Amino acid sequence: MSNSHHRRFNVEFHEDLCKGCGLCVHMCPHHVLVQSERLNRRGFHPAEYVGEGCTGCGICFHTCPEPSGIDVEPHSPTSA
Amino acid sequence: MSQVDSPTHRGPFRKVFHPYHPMSQPTSSRSEPRSRSHAPQFMKGNEAVVHGALLAGCRCFFGYPITPASEIAHTAAELFPEVGGVFLQAESEIAAIQMVYGASSAGVRCMTASSSPGISLKQEGISYAAGSELPMVIVDITRGGPGLGNIAPEQSDYFQMVKGGGHGNYRLPVLAPASAQEMCDFTVDAFTLADRYRTPVVVLADGLIGQMKEPVSLPDAVREIPDKPWSVRGDGATRENLICSIFLDPPVLEDHVRHLHDKEMEIEAKETRWELEGHPDPELVLVSYGVVSRIVRGALDEALAKGMRVAALRPQTLWPFPTAALAHATRDAKAVLCVELSTGQMVEDVRLGVGGAIPVHFLGRCGGVLPTVTEIGEEMESVLAQAEVLS
């Protein structure tokens, strides 16, 4: 059950808006977000989704201080 | 008003102040004609302000009690609710002007009134309102100062009202009534000007004009109030609107100030008002406003009866000051006598208008002491005698 549940959501980061504060990584209850080794356009290490394990709880969305920083939506089968 | 408009960067402000050509006829504006179909009512200047405001479509009054302006709040508290308007006694003058800021932002005609110490407190909000281009009417019933001073009439708020008492580059139209009738009429005019130019407008009177009762012929209520598409009304049509006085980018703020300044130039050109009475070819020109102009009128009548060549100029707008009218009136005069209830505030503008061509004399009383007709008469004789010696 947990596997099928996890695959149903996707966390989409708008990487260039990320200021690398790390709140989403810290707050994610499933520990499926990390701060990238890469630098974004602003010179921050942007947060990113490890690709699985998201339950769609939206906590990362609510902890992100940027209005358009994160979208959480159902995983689209076509893009899988 | 959006900050996204691309700045035009029109460069520095450059001006040349040419001497006023004394022969050029100055232009003046007049109150708009209004229908008056009712017998005069006998009322205080302070009460006339409120009647004028309501008849001008003012819908919200926010104030704080202070002598000698309190009757304005009393009358407003009685009448505004009766016509579906809002009266609210604020916690302070500071708050009252900010409530006006809010109501004006929301697109209704609104006002506040106070007396000198209270006006000092309002200057914060007045600067913000000037910056945000919010139409509103501010009535100052000037009393004695500085500090707590006293509650007697003075004209010592000229500097803080006419020269801009708050921070930043702005000027506000200042109307100076000299009767209960004008307290009503100029208040109505103040609302018209406020909306026409999107600016706060001041009605500057004093304790005596506020307290004096005279018959007032009240006009009919204005039929329509201009639409304010820029306002923030809490509806879909105005959702994108912003009221603000902050412009972080230096060229953008300079452009905003330039926009305000352009309006000021237009107001100077179109809205200057005064009254000139007396001898058509005067040797001596008296300049006074408000209550003092009433006393000067008495002195003028006596002087004319004696055959003296004297005229009296009464600015009805203190900003814009009738500088050209003064230059014209004094073209063949030997001297000017400026009379004020201050140690000399408007006289600075009189000096600018005369431009050093002839002597400018000043006669002032303070603390609520009023000059008498006799006192002014003696001063006129003395000034003319000095002019004879010089010529």
Add this chain to the structure above:
Amino acid sequence: MKEFHRPEALYSTFPRKGGADPEATHYCPGCGHGIIHKLLGEVIDELGVGERTVLISPVGCSVFAYYYFNAGNIQAAHGRAPAVATGVKRARPDSIVISYQGDGDLAAIGGNNILQAANRGENMTVVFVNNAIYGMTGGQLAPTSPLGMKTTTTPEGREFEEYGSPMRVAELLAPLDGVSLSSRHALINAGEIIKTKKALKKAIKYQMEGKGFSLVEILSQCPTGWKVDPVESLHWVEEHMLKVFPLGTYKDEPRQRPTPPHPADYEPALIDRVIHAGTSANGRGKAHEPVRPVTLPLGIRAAGFGGQGILLLGEMLAKAGLAEGLSVTWLPSYGPEMRGGTANCSVVISDTPVGNPIVDQPNLLLALNRPSLERFEPMMQPGGVVIYDSSLIDVGPTRSDLTAIAIPATKIADELGTAKVANVVMLGACMELLAFPSQSERDPLLQSISRDEKMLEANRLALKGGMEAARAAAAPAR
């Protein structure tokens, strides 16, 4: 199945912000403001009030909230948002007014403004962002800075002896009767964030339902001001703020407000009806050609003790002149002196427009006590008339160039049952001597003093008494 996207109430890009980077907020990494904006935006969307919302953003880091909120926006002076919000809400009661304030703004410079708006029970919502520091101006002490906290203006840390304790706003406002909702929340974990959102939603719902004033205080991290990284800032809240600022609801007692007026609805006909009530149409002419003992213009001084009705006497004389079709002014001595000390007023009645309203040289003096007679007699014009209350003034005017008329006004009034109408006795005496106004104008004048039948009758008798006394007093002199 829920999705999470930027709420409609927040713009997707921020052209008002301008500059090189109009997509991202101006807030520092990890700043609580951005989180609160998002929560508020969601609540506005969920309640469907986007078009009705008016956001007030005063000075502080959130002064630029108008970059982000797709709402009617008003930027305000430091601390004054509750007053501005009051003005907006009173002018437009159907708008949803949100005052978004920081701690320096709300609790320091705007302390009285928030207190009074709360106490009035203004039907509005206050979002109070408490980050214990002045962020925008450079990390100075705030009223809510915890004890010991080092700021740029308390380099050794806040000391109780110097600055007192941090101010607890949610607790402070809760006891005020005007407050419907006062609660404190934090952004330290998912649970508290959701509670914060629920509180915001409740507060705006109360406003929609006309249920009064709400304050939602939010402990918000300021990593830059606190000089910690964003994740540490969450611990900083827990360690330094929660003890001082306990989370919880301090009051939740919604109170239905009465239906407010809608001043934007303008009815000129109603204004005319109210303002012109009681005034007849124009066209009142002179009643007759009166014979007057003094020529126009009349410069009248009426003077006596405070409480004798001096100002009213003067006003009635002015109205009598007005009824006669003459130009008049009435000018009182005003202020503290009218309550207890002496009172006097100037009245000018003229057949040409009145210039100077100040009577320096009266030609008619109405003296109701001795000090008044002594004060004004020397100022009188030669040939002037003095009417004095001979029941209170034993020696009349001493100048030989004045006509003195003694009226025992207080005695006559007292015999009518109340000394209070002595001023009306004097009025009657004046009317007799001035020969105006006409008979038909007299009763309307008395009615303008009081319509109370008993009082009106007393005034009629007093007026009559004064007129008779004046006839008696003047007759031998002629």
